[in-house]
Amino acid sequence: MSDLLERLRGRGWRLTAQRRVVAEVLDGDHVHYTADEVHAKATDLLPEISRATVYNTLGELVSLGEILEVSTDGRAKRYDPNAHHAHQHLVCSRCGTIRDVHPSGDLLADLPAHERFGFQVSAVEVTYRGICPNCSTA
Template sequence: MSDLLERLRGRGWRLTSQRRVVAEVLDDGEHVHLTADEVHARAAERLPEISRATVYNTLGELVTLGEVTEVSTDGRAKRYDPNAHHPHQHLVCTGCGTIRDVRPTGSPLTDLPADQRFGFTVTDAAVTYRGLCPACAS
């Protein structure tokens, strides 16, 4: 689960009602990475007067702060990941583009055989799993 709100409070980031609702939408615990339009729609349910520009600006600030990561796959709309400080990989639906956090038991850093490292000192790895979500598979 994301701890975005706690991190932002710890940084002393000014949590206006608009910023707070955007952070709450991102920090909802579903581990689904939303597009900016999806964040706006959910934020507007809680705070009807919130503007699309405010949502976009807040997302941009969160990315600049390093508290949220932009995730883009296969040329689709950017999605926003509040788990910027927790190691994980992504599971992407090739049908609808939904992205979920996953934590495989193996490590992609240690799973790469020595003869496949070509002399590199590997410091990071990004693995993306792809498939169909239950809704797209039915």
């Protein structure tokens, strides 16, 4: 993740404590926090960081293609730092836990030409839904 900050500095990003903290919070696998969760965790590291800055920074990271925006439940958007490896999501219908998964096959090719309505189709997002081990035993 520190190479992320270097990469962004190369693109003219000003390196502030706030941005460093947001990047740090988002580091890891299977991380999918809401903006408010990012803000809460960032506040632990840098108490005076504002909500607006967290939103701004997340928005910039999305624009730059460094993180992904995910909305699996129609409520708050979540942010996924795993933007450099194509993947899909598996979501627990009960507790909302999200895992990154890698389906086999070419998902885009599954949409036949006669079902494309003249669109130039360029991407596909898949959400698998089920019950996680934790919730199925409880």
